Amino acid sequence: MNIKSFYKHYHLMLLPGIVLLIIFHLVPMFGVAIAFQDFKIGLGIWNSPWIGFENFTYMFQLRDSKVIFFNTVFIAVCKIIAHLIIPLTFAILLNEIRFSIFKRWVQTVVYLPHFISWVILAGVVIDMLSLDGIINNTLKALGFEPIMFMAKNSLFPGIVVSTDIWKEFGFAAIIYLAALAGINPSLYEAAEMDGATRLKQLYYITLPSLVPTVVLLATLSIGNILNAGFDQIFNLYNPLVYESGDIIDTYVYRVGLVQAQYGLATAVGLLKSAIGFLLIFISYRVAYTYANYRIF
Amino acid sequence: MVRNKTISARIAEAALILVMLVISAMSLAPVVHVFSVSFSDNAAAAGGFVKFWPVSFSLESYRKIMEEPHFLNAFLVSVKRVLLGGGINFVLTVMMAYPLSRSSKEFPYRNVYMWFMLFTMLFSGGIIPLYLTVKALGMFNTMWALVLPGAVPVFNVILLMNFFRNLPKELSDAGYMDGAGPWYMMVKVYLPLSLPAMATVTLFSIVGHWNSFFDGMIFMRSAENYPLQTYIQQLVVNQNALLELDSTKLELLMKVSDKTLNAAKIVVSMVPILIVYPFLQKYFIHGIMLGSVKE
Numbered sequence: 001m002n003i004k005s006f007y008k009h010y011h012l013m014l015l016p017g018i019v020l021l022i023i024f025h026l027v028p029m030f031g032v033a034i035a036f037q038d039f040k041i042g043l044g045i046w047n048s049p050w051i052g053f054e055n056f057t058y059m060f061q062l063r064d065s066k067v068i069f070f071n072t073v074f075i076a077v078c079k080i081i082a083h084l085i086i087p088l089t090f091a092i093l094l095n096e097i098r099f100s101i102f103k104r105w106v107q108t109v110v111y112l113p114h115f116i117s118w119v120i121l122a123g124v125v126i127d128m129l130s131l132d133g134i135i136n137n138t139l140k141a142l143g144f145e146p147i148m149f150m151a152k153n154s155l156f157p158g159i160v161v162s163t164d165i166w167k168e169f170g171f172a173a174i175i176y177l178a179a180l181a182g183i184n185p186s187l188y189e190a191a192e193m194d195g196a197t198r199l200k201q202l203y204y205i206t207l208p209s210l211v212p213t214v215v216l217l218a219t220l221s222i223g224n225i226l227n228a229g230f231d232q233i234f235n236l237y238n239p240l241v242y243e244s245g246d247i248i249d250t251y252v253y254r255v256g257l258v259q260a261q262y263g264l265a266t267a268v269g270l271l272k273s274a275i276g277f278l279l280i281f282i283s284y285r286v287a288y289t290y291a292n293y294r295i296f
Numbered sequence: 297m298v299r300n301k302t303i304s305a306r307i308a309e310a311a312l313i314l315v316m317l318v319i320s321a322m323s324l325a326p327v328v329h330v331f332s333v334s335f336s337d338n339a340a341a342a343g344g345f346v347k348f349w350p351v352s353f354s355l356e357s358y359r360k361i362m363e364e365p366h367f368l369n370a371f372l373v374s375v376k377r378v379l380l381g382g383g384i385n386f387v388l389t390v391m392m393a394y395p396l397s398r399s400s401k402e403f404p405y406r407n408v409y410m411w412f413m414l415f416t417m418l419f420s421g422g423i424i425p426l427y428l429t430v431k432a433l434g435m436f437n438t439m440w441a442l443v444l445p446g447a448v449p450v451f452n453v454i455l456l457m458n459f460f461r462n463l464p465k466e467l468s469d470a471g472y473m474d475g476a477g478p479w480y481m482m483v484k485v486y487l488p489l490s491l492p493a494m495a496t497v498t499l500f501s502i503v504g505h506w507n508s509f510f511d512g513m514i515f516m517r518s519a520e521n522y523p524l525q526t527y528i529q530q531l532v533v534n535q536n537a538l539l540e541l542d543s544t545k546l547e548l549l550m551k552v553s554d555k556t557l558n559a560a561k562i563v564v565s566m567v568p569i570l571i572v573y574p575f576l577q578k579y580f581i582h583g584i585m586l587g588s589v590k591e
Binding site for chain 2: 003006007009010011013014016017018020021023024025026027028029030031032034045090093094096097098099102105106108109110111112113115116117118119120121123124125127128132134137166170198230231234235252253256257262265266269270272273276277280281295
């Protein structure tokens, strides 16, 4: 059988997808040229004047750029840390329950928010945190002053991180639950024979078995340090909390598409992409070297 | 495994179950809250009296939704988008995953394609160049702007490809011996064997299409073409951002705005997800793990 006769079929199967990827991923990459231009939409990429690194130097002079960079990294790091700890704790607790129907029910329920969009959830969150929302009403009933949650810069990053955790912890726990399911049960049996209590089993068997997973996820998360979550913040924030909530992605949207400063926004986006690419590359390299993790 | 059931162990178990119930309740609470707001009387909802049970039950808001042509229209746009976009995603995912799951001995160009795909997944030009590309292609205001830029879900392709690679190699050997061509192998052998993985990637792509609002917002020029999430974003969420906020205005806005109507819109847009979710969720854990973690 001539295996080479299959090649053309394989190429043919890949063709439509590759063409679409070229049009919508590769071609726009040439669009980053805009970052080095004084781009005018009427003139297009071919005719707009080239200005070298002016957009970049301008970007570094903006006070905004430092603030948004700080916000992005700050929110992302908080999310990463919370995402390592909370789903892990949840998975361990859930795993301790021996009642499997209940266990499955809990899982089904906590995965659910992952599948609901931030548009919807932001609507709900804003409503619940509004002045006459359920939380402020409860506060009032208990005799406290109502709080304008969505207008306080001091509270906004906390709201972002906690609502994100609320939405994703169940789904994020899947990988830990899988790791827990992979622990050899005979380890527990042996430990029990030797008289280990459940706490001791947790400390000496469960936790050490999870360390590789945690390390792997921590490594991979480094690549996401500039992704603080566009959908969420875009839907939650308002001009009052730009100071603490504006991140690179939302800034690029506002400056680029709303204020039509295409050159500047593309420059900011390009820098983000480049750093992000480098970080992802490094973290995957590290994950491959030390945890033998491969994507394919 | 035999466990000794001492009293303290039983108490610990009960406490654990209680904790889990509280966590589950927290996950459900906001969803339940919108449901009850949507079924309540608007005055009660605006006053903030609705907690987790409808106050003065009313279907008024659902009746009003029926009279809003824009809402129904947006719903239809979203349904069309999910069917068309999900279909394209499905076909392309399978058609790319199968050849890429061949070893580089069977298909030496595999690695070239693979690196190209990986590159597009990791590095992108950003939204402005994409916006200009879609504009240049004349796709503004068309369904194509919503379904084509994301037509190849690279991550899903990799999930499915990994799943295909875990199927025994003897399978394709035997198939080819019996004279099956690559297309036949892909559709008649690999596809039926990968139901959990297919369910997973389909769920991801359907949910992705149903939930995305941003492309609708930037690529659609007129409100009639908005998909549902964009419509809701503009109407329910964005109104806060549009107004100069100070406490009196905010309070006024909250009183005036039709809370129950917005809640009903939110509920209607959640329902399709709530319907497909239970059917597919039994597959996806299995599917993700098989596809993503490689030994």
